[in-house]
Amino acid sequence: MVESVVCLKQVFDVSKITIDTDTNKPILTGVPRKISDFDKNALEEAVKLKEAHGGSVKTVTIGETEKLTENLREALAIGSDISYALEDKLFENLDSFGTASVLAGAIKKLEKYDLVICGEASIDNYAGQVGVQLAEILGVPVATYVKKVTQDGNKIKVERALGLVTEEVELELPAVVTVTKEINEPRLPNLMQIMGASSKPIETWSASDIGLGEGELGADAHKMTTVDVKGVTMERKRQVYQDDDVDKGIEEIAGVLLKGGFVGGA
Amino acid sequence: MADGEGVLVFSESNEIAFELLAKGRELADAVNGPLMAASFGAASAENAAKLSHYGADKIFTVADSKLDTFIVENYTDALEAVISTANPKIVMIGQTKQGGELAPRLAARLKTGCAVGCTKFELTGEGNLQIERIVMGGNATAVEVFNTVPQVATVLPKTFEPMQPDESRTGESVAVDADIKDVAKAVLKSETGECANVRLEDAAVIISGGRGFKKKEDFELIKGLASALNGEMGCSRPIAADLKWLSEDHWVGLSGHKVKPKLYIACGISGQIQHLAGMRDSNIIIAINKDPDAPIFNAVDYGLVGDIYQIIPKLTEELKKG
């Protein structure tokens, strides 16, 4: 039996973000929101553990319930038993520590948990802070970049992908792990599961529900402030050769490289 | 919290610690504070001398044998103890996978701010750290300031050049007593995989392959082109992480190595934003891809639309002709 909690972040689909060339700011209006990719791997792993050992899967997500519903229904269809939407004015513009505090507050309110699973990082911020901070706040051990989990009673054994090094680590539960994209292939829910999800619960909790307030989360409590976000644009020649021009292109590019001193010599 | 003074540098890799010391020196001088470093475990005394050669004024060591292996909870205890003795304003940590675990855990312990993978460091008028980092999957750069002390920031390897070591420099070494608590976690095994030992960050020319290749053996084509151009081989995430056709030291991108060679050639790589975030600062970018609409073509100086299996041999041949 594993009682798992999966932290799902709703993010803008970063592949659809464009940059306004006048203001040099990213354009977010109209960009669809989705569950961050690696968080789906986290959910998949939790569902697999439940299938293998029994137990339950709960998900926690910060955001406005209304904007989250579609994504949370998807999580329920994939195999979550209940999804919690954490919604409060105080949850807007949180830094990593604030985010981790909110998630930890929600997890502490749950009756019981064995394993918290997060993605290695979110696809928008790619910081990888929240899972680790969550573990610190909950006072439990953490393993990041996990590419394999096996459960054995009240312990889990994980493999961590640390670049060239693979580490095998044993953790006593409760614990937090963050998983890589390579750990599994997230399933696509079938029609039955999608329909079944509509009867599963989505519950909304506010700051006071999880015992937090202005003191912990208000602007004065923010550890960091984002003062500017600048779009990244690329100036490039973009000389692209197609069809009948490709052979000419090969010659011209070879010419550029030869002239640039890239060939021979070293 | 007390204000804190100076800069403390930590990385479990000496090489990265030396790089951080170079930037740390600048920041410490700007705030008229000391440049400090920390080193843990059996090698800490030996490391202390090296860290002083690379610029540290004061080195805090914790020799506890529990620190011989990197366990983030233990390292957090140790670094917390060092910080309460050293009282730095800024803490710079090397952004390895381990360092990326240590920094946020430490910051949460101290209830202070943390920014990871920072690419730029400045001080505000009030002497607070202001950093830049890539956000929105690579589409934007955020400028963030710290409101609390200490200000914990991680730095990617190769962001700064280390100073010339000066063996005559001796820093003051301080042994710190830290209460390293037991943790319900054990490292059972640590295996270093095969690696080519390439340092893409240093390469002048990188030829990368992606999922356009049908099998591992076909990377011979990349090898051939790389050898004609005296370059190193790179790849997209799926090639290293999923398929494991190349070791992870070849992995270019947001979650891999960030490179800026004079020449980058992407073959059979679609050019998703996360790949671009790792190579778009290259001087010349060339791509070969059979899909004219592949996003990589927005990021190139020269592009060839077609089959890598035909074009790479032709280009290699053309270069060999001279």
Ligand SMILES: Cc1cc2nc3c(=O)[nH]c(=O)nc-3n(C[C@H](O)[C@H](O)[C@H](O)COP(=O)(O)OP(=O)(O)OC[C@H]3O[C@@H](n4cnc5c(N)ncnc54)[C@H](O)[C@@H]3O)c2cc1C
């Ligand atoms: C948070 C996050 C971090 C990530 N970090 C990284 C990272 O660091 N690095 C990275 O690379 N990716 C990263 N990714 C993954 C990234 O989004 C892409 O999935 C990945 O880069 C795609 O790799 P690819 O281009 O090799 O494969 P694909 O996207 O499958 O592209 C293959 C390309 O090959 C072309 N092709 C196929 N056959 C041929 C042929 N015979 N001749 C010519 N062209 C051909 C196709 O047209 C296609 O464009 C990350 C993703 C996330 C969410």
